[in-house]
Amino acid sequence: MLSGGDTFFKIYFSLQECSLTLSIILLFGSNGLITKQLLKMNWDIYGLDGLVIAQTMGMFPIAYLTMVGVLESIDSTLEEAAMNLGASRWKIFSTITLPLSLPGLLSSWLLVFTNSVADFANPLMLGGKFNVLSVTAYLEVTGMNRLDRGAALSLLLLLPTLTAFYLQRYVVNRKSYVTVTGKPSGRIVEIVSPKTKIFLTTLVYIIVFFLIGLYSTIFMGCFVKNWGIDYTFTTANIKEALQRGKDALVDTTILASVAMPIAGIFSMIVAFLFVRKKFPGKKILQGLVLLPFSIPGTLIGISYVIAFNKPPIILVGTAAIIVINYVIRELPVGVEGGVATLKQIDPSIEEAAQNLGANPQTVFSTIILPLIRPAFISSLSYTFVRSMTAVSAVVFLISAKWYHITMQIYNFSENLRFGLASVLSSVLIIIILTVFGLLRILVKKSEYLEKTIVQ
Template sequence: MITKDRLFKFLLALAVFAAADLWIYSTLRNSIRSSANAERTKQLSLLALGVPDNPEYIEQWLGGVEQSIEGGAAVYLRYSADDPELYDTLAVNEDALGLWQSIERTPDAEKGLEAAYYLEQYASTVALEYKGQKARVFYAPKPDEEGIELLGIAIFIVPEAAGGNLERLLGIFALGAFVFFAALTGIAKLLRDQIVGYAVLVLTLLAGVFIVFPLGEAFRLSFLKDGAYSLDVWTRSLSGSSLKALWGSIRLGLWTASCSTIVGFVFAFAIYRTSMRGKRFLSAIAQLPVISPPFSLTLSIILLAGNNGLITKQLFGLQNFSIYGLSGLVIVQTIGMFPIAFLTLASVLQALDSTLEEAALDLNASRWKVFSTVTLPLAVPGILSAWLLVFTNSLADFANPLLLAGNYRVLSVEAYIQVTGRNDLGGGAALSLLLLLPTLTAFFVQRNWVAKRSFITVTGKPNAKLVEIASPMVRRSLSVAVWAATAFIISLYGTIVAGCFVKNWGIDYSFTLSNISEALSRGGEAIRSTVTLAAAATPIAGILAMAAAMIFVRKSFVGKRALEALMMTPFAVPGTLLGIAYILAFNKTPLLLVGTGAIIVINYVIRELPVGIEGGVASLRQIDPSIEEAARDLGADESMVFRSIVLPLIRPAFITSMSYTFVRSMTAVSAVIFLISARWYHMTVLIYNFSENLRFGLASVLATTLIIIVMSAFGLMRLLVRDSGALDKTITR
């Protein structure tokens, strides 16, 4: 709480710190400057000593100076041997000459000339402008061989920026220290809820440094060309080929979203609205692709239907068939993403009250009529939601097109090629920013419009008994379709496993174990670093997500909604963009992180936080606030309440968020592919490399390994949250 006394103490502390900070800063800056100046003066004196005696070579020397001082220039005053007052002004550069003539008569220049006249150097303290940059002038004498007589004066124009980088860094640190101190003392002196203050501070810092800053950098750099602002990158990006890629992404998204929604609806309807057998198994299989690593489905499609595919070549002997391109991509993406639609629609159809259908049947509507006038209309918001979610995912997808696009062009891959192939970071940033437009639109339409239009909340208590509206024939055909799709999915995974044991897929199908040993020896390091990084990110993301959820649900503070929205953005930002943004933002001081494992861990945490926060928020909303109040009331402070009450109660959400982070980090590719280094490699990228080099056996082994690790993580989670059902019931009253 703010009282005059506290405010006064706070401001006093700030003032003291500011004074100390400023003092340290200016002292360090001056010492940097003076040492830079001394260095410069020495260098320039030596340069001046090198002025050739033969006047004919002086112009050449002047040209040389422009080479050795970047962005600088020199003017040489050659004194006549007869009259010590007369000199010729020599210059090779109009700008330099102009600058010198404009200052020649100023007192500062006269001081410089006088110093040089007595064979001393002089560094002017007047800041000038040279070619649009801040610059300073140095005066250096050129004595004769004996060092007695003055032959001429070299006047150097040196851009200021040369010593500025270190100074800028110092400035950032000084300012950063002040802001940090101000925030910390502000919280300690002025807030009642200090823990919340610190938590908000940490989250704001995280969001600022690792979300806003990199995305801002990506945006800024897409407007830069050779250090100057220009629209060049964007005009290039909005030209024919990139627009074609944008359209390619959207077209793929439209197809995949539509196919996935249909498949997902059929699965959800068959499982939750009919009395079909094997529902649990079907439901488990339908969720399998969500956690399967990238490239694995693509890999298996290539093994089955690629140029040397088992089905295409061996079975049918097709020569001209190509799985690469739009149709192949739609197939792979649909298999990979229909689970998203399935899960969305499953919750809708599950919650849909059977009584409504029963009532319609009772009013003598036919089964088809019931489906088309009751069931389907009620599911429309869910269907739209599912469609938009898949659409967003398809657009952001990077792994599948990377392997399978062939000549078909999509933005995420174009951006990657722009960065890695052409080393054009700005162009890559622009392309991935282009991708942000449709994904963000779909994301917000889904969030703010479709999700709010759900009918589910209106229907009240669902009827426990299922009224089946599908006729036996419809049920049978649904059953066939669903089981066929399931068989296909299983066969895809089977293919990957089979790929591990085949010598040379497509050519030599003999059994071998050599793939396994080779893959594990070549990929062992990658496996270790992948697991290490994912394991490092897991607890950080879990705890941060729960703490963030806690303050978002239970506390109120200024800017809460903004911070909440900010923490959620990485969810809607394509990984490609985030990856490019990170290399743009963190490849320079003071945050030189590219190449370290830390940047990968940070990237994982930032990307997976939104889902963890959502889970935590949902589970906290279920908990009666008076439970926490009771603990507070009995003497527990904020952190004790969090540890002893909140965390145990939201344990299911906590563990789910951690296992989610682990699995997603293990199977990451779109952002991490930009951030890996020789030291910190990622299995998925290795799978990609092996596939690109047609070493399908090795790729299969790694993919299988990854699947096993991910499945074990999920199994472990299931084990840990199994007893949470009983807990859930007592939390809410």
């Protein structure tokens, strides 16, 4: 039903990571365009209300990227058969579509929950007087120089994360969700009624227009002399920002481009092992894969510095430690997306290929990878975006040789140079959207997996 908005939400995914907090501050901050300039209000966005808005808007692309691959993989012949037998649209959705999409739904919930618990950047800039555990742990380490207390606080974050993980695994493993067999359907049946479609489409367009208005402030900020103080038109910000941020942009793009394919391929291999193979300690390993997503990035950065600052392995100050952080930190998203998609694929397809003499590498590259293409694309996209917009762990890993563009943007914002920050954010958006387009061209969908939407 919402396939027409797919491109927009991919775009929004790139926008929210690199510009969400900045755009909210520009509109609703202490000198925000809406709160201070237009409405003359004393209220600002800092605190629990602003944090909830930022977290909700910032996390839903994670859920979307996980769910879209699962929904595309559902064999619509089941829905079509139920419709031919006289089942109502709601009956089809509640008894077929929703149960079959449960692995993706629970994986999305798990990723959003763990990411929200351990989020650092949004609470640091928008939390105000509302304290969260990740920021408190960071301040204990950096502000009070009490590493032991910071580590103890970070361990508390593991309790809700592990509980959510095992609850999600318990529910998913109780049933089979296989819908992709040797004869996949080439169609997607639209089961939404016309009135419901109009309502949901209108709702989506309202959200789209709101987000366009929100993020247009980033591009407007490029041509404003000093946001919140002097709105005189100028182009000086562009030249100054590119001159001061050119090296950081190049470094960040190189590091993200190296980490993207490594994390994408590795996450699909790990997901395949988790779903298709049995080995001792698999459940423990699944929990460990999720841990980097639940631990505050600041403490991960500190742990890397402690671990790789002495012989025999010295990586501090090199590009390798930043790439390792990217891959390990963003691995859970690709793994969860791959697991949710593989849950829907019948293992007999792989068994048939093996019986015909195909080796494991051929089976994975020619059968598994094309079938889990949506999850693979999501993993590549997510890794690249998060690598380009990382904050918490990277602050401890950057060096004079390898700097990060988000730190440059953060420094400009802290010094109230919002025009310069807007320019660099806009450039980030353009780079990310370009990579998204290249991914769609390079990782093509098999013509045998193309689906058409039918009424």
